[in-house]
Amino acid sequence: MVSRKDAIRNELRNVRASMNVNDWRSGSLLIAEKAFQVPELRHADSVMFYLSMNDRREVDTAPLINLVTAKDTVSTFVPVSCDRTLCAVPFSKSDPVVAGRFGQPEPLHARTGIEEVPEVVIVPAVAVDREGRRLGYGMGYYDRFISGLRKKGGNPFIIALVFSFQLLDSLLPDDPWDEGLDCIVTETDVVRIYKP
Numbered sequence: 001m002v003s004r005k006d007a008i009r010n011e012l013r014n015v016r017a018s019m020n021v022n023d024w025r026s027g028s029l030l031i032a033e034k035a036f037q038v039p040e041l042r043h044a045d046s047v048m049f050y051l052s053m054n055d056r057r058e059v060d061t062a063p064l065i066n067l068v069t070a071k072d073t074v075s076t077f078v079p080v081s082c083d084r085t086l087c088a089v090p091f092s093k094s095d096p097v098v099a100g101r102f103g104q105p106e107p108l109h110a111r112t113g114i115e116e117v118p119e120v121v122i123v124p125a126v127a128v129d130r131e132g133r134r135l136g137y138g139m140g141y142y143d144r145f146i147s148g149l150r151k152k153g154g155n156p157f158i159i160a161l162v163f164s165f166q167l168l169d170s171l172l173p174d175d176p177w178d179e180g181l182d183c184i185v186t187e188t189d190v191v192r193i194y195k196p
């Protein structure tokens, strides 16, 4: 049976994959500029990015990585999959990358075992809603990772980067393990989610 999450996921993945390269590139640039206006990111000392799967038209993180790392005091991390969760490994933009298990770029020389909780975590998404729910590829990697950071006592600020067609007006299904977003950035909007 196809769950409601799977149905939305399949539909939005297809729409996204059909974006033409110019719209993807210009949209990603606008999203980077907007995201860099978010104070929590602009002033962060440590940030975890994702390395985008550009063929799938995930929002390209390269322009944002350039903006954030222009200040060379910022520690930057990217995820590598370890067991059923993610590890944050230090990353510089000149580091060589290779395709991971699902085709996601990962640093060739991943230094794991870093316990630091990044102040800001930039997450990819297939779809999000205005209350901060997020759908990914459906394997729960980011949910497990973020809940693990909270168990360590961290309180990272979570920002999703999406194209505006991925920000839905209807609400996504909410499962008990879903970790909420703090902020959503599209080409046209910054949506902050207020949690009472």
Ligand SMILES: Nc1nc2c(c(=O)[nH]1)N(C=O)[C@@H](CNc1ccc(C(=O)N[C@@H](CCC(=O)O)C(=O)O)cc1)CN2
Binding pocket: 050, 051, 052, 053, 058, 079, 080, 081, 086, 102, 103, 104, 105, 124, 136, 137, 139, 140, 141, 142
């Ligand atoms: N760019 C990027 N990096 C990322 C993620 C991501 O969503 N995007 N991740 C987010 O978690 C983590 C990697 N996890 C991923 C999990 C599944 C798939 C994926 O494409 N799955 C296949 C199905 C694979 C299978 O069933 O064996 C698919 O959906 O087509 C990709 C990444 C960390 N790095």
Ligand SMILES: Nc1ncnc2c1ncn2[C@@H]1O[C@H](COP(=O)(O)OP(=O)(O)OP(=O)(O)O)[C@@H](O)[C@H]1O
Binding pocket: 005, 134, 135, 136, 137, 138, 139, 140, 141, 142, 143, 144, 147, 175, 177, 178
């Ligand atoms: N904290 C957690 N502990 C144990 N299992 C979890 C946890 N979070 C998620 N899962 C499992 O992960 C699976 C996928 O969850 P979901 O469909 O919400 O993924 P997603 O948010 O779309 O994926 P991703 O986070 O990888 O981008 C679920 O079957 C769920 O049981």
